[in-house]
Amino acid sequence: MLHDSIDTTLVPTFPPEVLDEVKREGVLREFQPGEPLFTEGQHDYDFFVVLSGEVRVTRRLGSEDQVLAVHRPGAFTGEISLLSGGPAIATGRAVGETRVLQVKAEAFRRMVAECTPLARFVLQTLVTRRQDAEAQIRQQEKLAALGRMAAGLMHELNNPASAARRSAEQLREECLEAQHRALAHDERLSAPQREVLAELMRDLQSATPLQPLDALAQSDLEDGLLGWLESHGMANAFSRATTLGTAGVDLPHLEVLGATLEGEALEVGLTWLEKTLLLTQLTDVMDASTQRICSLIAAVRQYTYMDRDWLQEVDVHAGLEATLAMFAHRLRGGVTVTRDYDGHVPKLWAHGSELNQVWTNLIENALDAMKDQGNLRVSTRLCGDEVHVELSDDGPGVPEELQARVFEPFFTTKALGKGTGLGLDIALRIVERRLGGRIRLQSRPGDTCFRVELPLKPELPH
Structure with missing residues (x-):
């Protein structure tokens, strides 16, 4: 008989009469990390109650091993094939140093035949384990269905999203080219004035993107632009200040324009600049939106691990x-x-x-x-x-x-x-x-x- 130190603190799930039976019939065994308690296909292996450590139960599926269960102190394993009379359907291995109570297969079958407290306890637990297995299968089926649905949806979204993004990039280039052609043929401006506008636009395009201003700094910038535009008698000063400020135009830029363009030429030049910047901002919004869709598609692919093993x-x-x-x-x-x-x-x-x-x-x-x-x-x-x-x-x-x-x-x-x-x-x-x-x-x-x-x-x- 085993030492009385094995009590309900080690196997808290076992009723006292079941624990007494296991202590009477069982033998204390220690397994080293990775050592098998039973292997898939094995006949006449024993029944085990885990006292310390862990037992991981795996089943070979193709080239992979699927973890079916992890049994920790207070759990038992090895009962299914003993009850069915067939070979082991899985492999149980020790995770770390593991101590168990080992009940021989013959003794376990005798207890089942006599319907002892241990046998009744094991059969009751099997019902719960079967329900757990069914719930696990349902969950796997749901995940598989999610993956299939995501695969179809992402395929349908990816092509138009990628096409929209390419179109947004091309549209931006075409709009800029059209605006520059229009500027080159605008006879209301002299050649030096057209060059100043074109140079300012090139500077804004090539400038390193800056960190977005906070709300207060952005408001101060737009107020400064608004004051300059109003002082020079420009129409639609408020909307222009917003567009110019969002694009990174500041007061020094306007001072350069003001030094070269005057009167009607300044109005014409600012109108051209505002419309060009507004077009680029709209295409940037389209590009950012389609990029967001592409990012979400990538996130869903990563989330569902579509097309993965x-x-x-x-x-x-x-x-x-x-x-x-x-x-x-x-x-x-x-x-x-x-x-x-x-x-x-x-x-x-x-x-x-x-x-x-x-x-x-x-x-x-x-x-x-x-x-x-x-x-x-x-x-x-x-x-x-x-x-x-x-x-x-x-x-x-x-x-x-x-x-x-x-x-x-x-x-x-x-x-x-x-x-x-x-x-x-x-x-x-x-x-x-x-x-x-x-x-x-x-x-x-x-x-x-x-x-x-x-x-x-x-x-x-x-």
Whole structure:
């Protein structure tokens, strides 16, 4: 019989009578990191109860290994094939040094035949595990459907968006050329006056783009331009000042024009300059708008990992940025996003679209908690052979008595009708069962942090 130190603190999910039976029948075993407890296709392997460490269960699909489950202290594994009588459908390996109670296959089958407390407990747990597996399959199907829908939509949007952007660039060049041809044939201006206008336009085009002025500085600039235009008797002074100021024209530029152009020539020259700058501004808006569409298309492609293999090297930072782009409509209001990315974080092996679904659920929860008003902090760290990603918000926090339940299916702290209670459950399934990682929660009023701990590469069979 095993030492009495093995109690409900090590296996808290086991009822006392079940624990007594396991202690009576089980043998204490220790497995080294990567050592298999059972392998896919193996017959007559044993039943295991995890006391410390982790057991990662994987199944070979083609050239990849899919993580089916991660069993931590208090969980058991090895029961499915023992009950079905067939070979093992997956491989179970120790993650780190792992201690287990090993119950021989013959003893386990005898307990099932006698319907002992352990057998009844295992069968009840199997029902829950089957429901979990079905939920996981449904989630994978939803992600696959999202990928197919996104692929079709992005294909339809990408071609016209790219064409519109090319057209905007060409339109800008054609407008400038047409304006310069018109200036060259304008007999109301002398050759030196036309050259001054053309030179000013070239200077504005070739100038290094400056940082946008703040609202006060921009207003001061436009007020100065307005005063100059009014003092020289120019019509539509207000709208002209706005157009000229937005294009980077300042008082020294106008002084150069005023020294060369007078009276009607100044009016003609300013009209030409205003219309030329207005055309370039409109084409710039078109170019920026189509560029935004192209950026969103790229973000959706990154978010859904369209046309990628099932398991791929994933850039965590690119995935986080793609997910944040999906929430741009909620972030641009009263949410301040602070990024603290570790530049030493390498790519990790994962399911890209599923990992982005984790970021989606965590970010959406943070925004809901803050009611789209507050601070969202996103940070990454390389910790040994793992990447740790933290998503923090300064919302009201999760009450301490509810923190242990937040990952339960259908449990939600949101108002009635505002949440399904599945977001964190889905995130937990993806991180633990598909990626072999962990999610941890720390929360107090004004500081709630979810930390996702991901291995750089799942431990695969040797």
